[in-house]
Amino acid sequence: MSSSRPQWSKRSLTAQAMGHVDPITKAVVPPIHVATTYIRDEDNAYSSGYVYGRPDNATVREAEGVLAMLEEAQAGALLFSSGMAAATAVFQALNPGDHIVASKVMYWALRSWLMTEAVRWGLKVDFVETDDLDALKAAVVPGKTKMVWVETPSNPLWTITDIAAAADIAHAAGARLAVDSTTASPVHTRPLSLGADIVMHAATKILNGHSDVVAGVLAGAKVDEFWDKVASIRKMQGAILGPFEAYLLMRGMRTLHLRTAAQARTAMDLAERFSAHPKIARVLYPGLPQHPGHDIAARQMEGGFGYMLSIQLTDGEAAAIRAAARVHLWKRATSLGGVESLIEHRASIEGPGTPCPPDLLRLSAGIEAVDDLFRDLDEALRVG
Numbered sequence: 001m002s003s004s005r006p007q008w009s010k011r012s013l014t015a016q017a018m019g020h021v022d023p024i025t026k027a028v029v030p031p032i033h034v035a036t037t038y039i040r041d042e043d044n045a046y047s048s049g050y051v052y053g054r055p056d057n058a059t060v061r062e063a064e065g066v067l068a069m070l071e072e073a074q075a076g077a078l079l080f081s082s083g084m085a086a087a088t089a090v091f092q093a094l095n096p097g098d099h100i101v102a103s104k105v106m107y108w109a110l111r112s113w114l115m116t117e118a119v120r121w122g123l124k125v126d127f128v129e130t131d132d133l134d135a136l137k138a139a140v141v142p143g144k145t146k147m148v149w150v151e152t153p154s155n156p157l158w159t160i161t162d163i164a165a166a167a168d169i170a171h172a173a174g175a176r177l178a179v180d181s182t183t184a185s186p187v188h189t190r191p192l193s194l195g196a197d198i199v200m201h202a203a204t205k206i207l208n209g210h211s212d213v214v215a216g217v218l219a220g221a222k223v224d225e226f227w228d229k230v231a232s233i234r235k236m237q238g239a240i241l242g243p244f245e246a247y248l249l250m251r252g253m254r255t256l257h258l259r260t261a262a263q264a265r266t267a268m269d270l271a272e273r274f275s276a277h278p279k280i281a282r283v284l285y286p287g288l289p290q291h292p293g294h295d296i297a298a299r300q301m302e303g304g305f306g307y308m309l310s311i312q313l314t315d316g317e318a319a320a321i322r323a324a325a326r327v328h329l330w331k332r333a334t335s336l337g338g339v340e341s342l343i344e345h346r347a348s349i350e351g352p353g354t355p356c357p358p359d360l361l362r363l364s365a366g367i368e369a370v371d372d373l374f375r376d377l378d379e380a381l382r383v384g
């Protein structure tokens, strides 16, 4: 990780991946470090700081340096082999009997893990609408609740939780606040500056941005016993990201600021145009003034409202599945944050018990021409 304090803007530092130059060849792109083991010095020390590939890797550290800079994370950042590996490491650092309060509307796989595996670990989990601060306040139990987990904007309704207020509530009860900021990106929201203790991203999504890496990251507000425990879990459980994936992620992040700006602009434009569409009953996007979380989003998000939106169709579930089947330019696939726009009928993939409305299509705005994206979906909606 770079020890020099950034003098340039985050955009400049990200574009140059912190400006590292290979000291031997002067290459502007650092090499990928693939070694699993390192030479011990004659005096038996490891002066480079590297010992073995499971705890640590130089290419991974370089990507972590960019992420720590973006999140202004004093504890630094830790890259994991997936977003789920990053998120679950936070919960595994808790102790049996600890109480967790989590957003009711959140990434489906993590919600499933919390309902099944976390319970087997002896953790107690309550799900509340964390955008309702009174409900959050009522759910935390002082002394018992150790973690409040918030996703904002949250999948797939893009509900907005007030991070600063949630941090106050968590801290007053003696709990930590962790924020899944995947759909906000470090460009639009900085949870640590709003009082969160840990920020998590599925780097699989907009951070990498090209739908070709699975990765997760945690960034910490400060080094303490809990953060050390999380780091130790990554090391002992072997959940570190591979060096080639770290390289691809760093390459993807060089254009992060361009992509987030373009994708948020497209999402906003589509949200506005679809608001007036006869086949659409409701557009869910925090950038729209009528979205219930708009005022808070306008306060806590900078430079845009993110790349994710959802639409609910006037003709219901069958019409939604039909429309998704008829698009050409939009790609009918799960996931989000890539340069190609994706469309998905969420209820189908989440299955029974999902809080996702059946008539909802989730849209991940990419970087294609917005007129093409509008026309393609407009035509798919109008047939039948």
Ligand SMILES: *Cc1c(COP(=O)(O)O)cnc(C)c1O
Binding pocket: 082, 083, 084, 085, 107, 110, 151, 155, 180, 182, 183, 202, 203, 204, 205, 214, 215, 216, 336
């Ligand atoms: C994708 C995603 C995750 C999980 O990340 P993986 O890399 O798929 O494990 C967690 N939270 C959100 C909001 C996501 O979109």
